[in-house]
Amino acid sequence: MSSGSESNRKGVRDALFQTENKRGQEVASEHLRALVSLLLPWFDRHKRDLPWRRDKTPYTTWISEIMLQQTRVEAVKGYYLRFVRALPTAADLAACPEDRLMKLWEGLGYYSRVRNLQKAARIVVERYGGQLPADYAALRALPGIGDYTAGAIASIAFGLPVPAVDGNVLRVIARYADDDGNIDDPAVRKRVAASLRAVYPAERCGDLTESLMELGATVCLPNGAPLCADCPLRSRCLAFRNGTVSDLPVRKEKPPRRIERHTVLWITDGQGVALIRRAARGVLGGQWAPPTTEGALSEAEVRKLLCEADCRILTLTPQPNYIHVFTHIEWHNTVYLAVVQAIPSQWRRVTADELQREVALPAAFPMPHALKNGASGALDALPKSKNV
Ligand code: SF4
Numbered sequence: 001m002s003s004g005s006e007s008n009r010k011g012v013r014d015a016l017f018q019t020e021n022k023r024g025q026e027v028a029s030e031h032l033r034a035l036v037s038l039l040l041p042w043f044d045r046h047k048r049d050l051p052w053r054r055d056k057t058p059y060t061t062w063i064s065e066i067m068l069q070q071t072r073v074e075a076v077k078g079y080y081l082r083f084v085r086a087l088p089t090a091a092d093l094a095a096c097p098e099d100r101l102m103k104l105w106e107g108l109g110y111y112s113r114v115r116n117l118q119k120a121a122r123i124v125v126e127r128y129g130g131q132l133p134a135d136y137a138a139l140r141a142l143p144g145i146g147d148y149t150a151g152a153i154a155s156i157a158f159g160l161p162v163p164a165v166d167g168n169v170l171r172v173i174a175r176y177a178d179d180d181g182n183i184d185d186p187a188v189r190k191r192v193a194a195s196l197r198a199v200y201p202a203e204r205c206g207d208l209t210e211s212l213m214e215l216g217a218t219v220c221l222p223n224g225a226p227l228c229a230d231c232p233l234r235s236r237c238l239a240f241r242n243g244t245v246s247d248l249p250v251r252k253e254k255p256p257r258r259i260e261r262h263t264v265l266w267i268t269d270g271q272g273v274a275l276i277r278r279a280a281r282g283v284l285g286g287q288w289a290p291p292t293t294e295g296a297l298s299e300a301e302v303r304k305l306l307c308e309a310d311c312r313i314l315t316l317t318p319q320p321n322y323i324h325v326f327t328h329i330e331w332h333n334t335v336y337l338a339v340v341q342a343i344p345s346q347w348r349r350v351t352a353d354e355l356q357r358e359v360a361l362p363a364a365f366p367m368p369h370a371l372k373n374g375a376s377g378a379l380d381a382l383p384k385s386k387n388v
Contacts, residue, residue: 032199034236035176040204042232043211048073048218051081053210058132058157059090065152066113066144070327073217079108091130093121099358102287106360111287116144134158147193155209161200164209165193168216174249175220178238184252257325263297263334266290266319266368267311267343273371274347275359283326284362291347292365296334312341317370324364337368 047053050073052064063084067076083104087093096104096118105114120142124132132153133139140150151164163169170183173192181188200208215233220226224246228234239245267274267290275288293305299316306313319335343349350359361367 028195029198031177031236032195035233036199036201036208038232038236039211039215040201040207043207043214046218047210047214051077056157058134058153059088060084061153061157062132062145062149063117065149066117067108069113069149070110071108076108079105089130090121090124090132093118094125099360102360103358107363109363111284111362113144115286119143120145132157134160136160136162151193152209155200156206159205161197161202161205163193163196163200164213165189165196166213167222168220169196169212171222171249172212172216172220172233175226175239175245176233176237178242178244178248180244180248180250182252183249257328257330259330259332261294261296261332261334263293263295263302263336264290264365265292265302265306266335266337266371267306267347268337268339268371269341269343269349270339272343272349272351273355274343275350275361276347283329284364287362288348288350288359289362289365292333296332297336299336302336302338306338306340309346310344311338314339314341319368319370322366326364331364335368337370 050064052060064076064080067080067083086100086104087096093101101114101118102111105111108114123142124130128138134154134157136150136154139145139153140147145153148164148166151162154160154162155164167183170189170192173179173196174181174183179188181191183189196212215231218227219231220233226245228237228240228245231237231240234240237245239248265274274291276291278284278287278289280286297305299318303313303316306316315338317337319337321332321334324331324333355361
């Protein structure tokens with residue numbers, strides 16, 4: 001990029017977001033008002049038919065927004081329908097037993113989201129008679145609801161002029177305004193929110209929130225792949241005009257993920273598998289999971305460990321290792337399948353049927369193929385007389 005275009009960009013950005021400068025404010029508002037008038041008609045024609053857009057209520061908006069954090073729309077659809085069918089109101093969610101709740105969330109990951117949902121639902125029942133409050137500050141005060149989600153519920157469900165600024169929206173605005181501010185900087189987020197708030201149209205607050213999200217999710221795509229030819233903002237988009245689309249948005253470099261090595265033990269007696277509840281604090285806290293130890297253990301070390309746990313091993317088979325990625329951590333897991341004579345009582349013995357109906361297993365613990373069709377699958381493949 002030439003230094004000329006850099007200074008041009010800075011001039012434009014200052015004009016768009018220079019809040020102390022009255023002339024700058026006017027230009028910024030005019031440019032963002034143009035965005036609103038281009039975006040809303042496009043949204044009317046192109047919005048996707050999503051389950052949470054039918055039968056929209058504050059409760060369903062809330063559930064969908066929490067599910068959509070860190071999970072793709074396509075993946076959320078089925079979970080959303082199952083969840084709201086099983087728990088159609090905040091009161092149902094508040095009263096749901098923990099294991100059933102985890103089962104309904106199984107596969108979505110980031111389980112702290114559903115724990116916070118339930119905590120918030122209990123407050124909604126106790127304090128607000130089971131209805132979410134139509135107030136940004138009151139929503140923001142509920143567990144699991146941050147600035148973005150409070151803005152989304154306030155605008156989409158209650159028609160309040162509060163923007164919901166997430167990565168999608170920041171990317172669209174950074175490009176539309178040719179703004180090279182670092183979007184991971186809270187100050188940048190704040191000024192984008194303030195600029196947007198000033199142009200929220202009284203009659204269509206929810207639609208503006210949804211249309212910005214929709215454009216970011218379907219047209220102004222991340223990783224240098226925006227579909228500018230299909231974009232309703234193209235005629236006013238400054239990054240498109242200045243040829244800087246591929247430079248934006250600017251982000252902070254993320255620190256590398258921490259690598260942790262574990263050994264996962266799938267232990268079965270042929271009818272059930274051994275599970276433990278993970279410690280309440282830490283990754284996947286309070287979740288059911290197979291026994292797991294730190295480090296990549298050898299077969300001999302696993303045998304010793306199982307003997308110490310009073311397991312009579314019939315067979316012990318290494319399974320394919322795998323990597324599971326969390327936001328800040330990578331688990332590099334070594335896996336064994338142990339068929340034992342009996343599962344010791346310190347572990348919960350869970351049958352295939354219970355796994356199917358009521359016990360949720362986090363995606364970080366994919367079950368070995370030998371166990372997938374029911375715990376007895378493991379024994380079927382074994383020479384039964386062979387004691388190890
Ligand atoms: S023209 Fe391209 S860069 Fe600009 S908002 Fe549209 S998709 Fe994004």
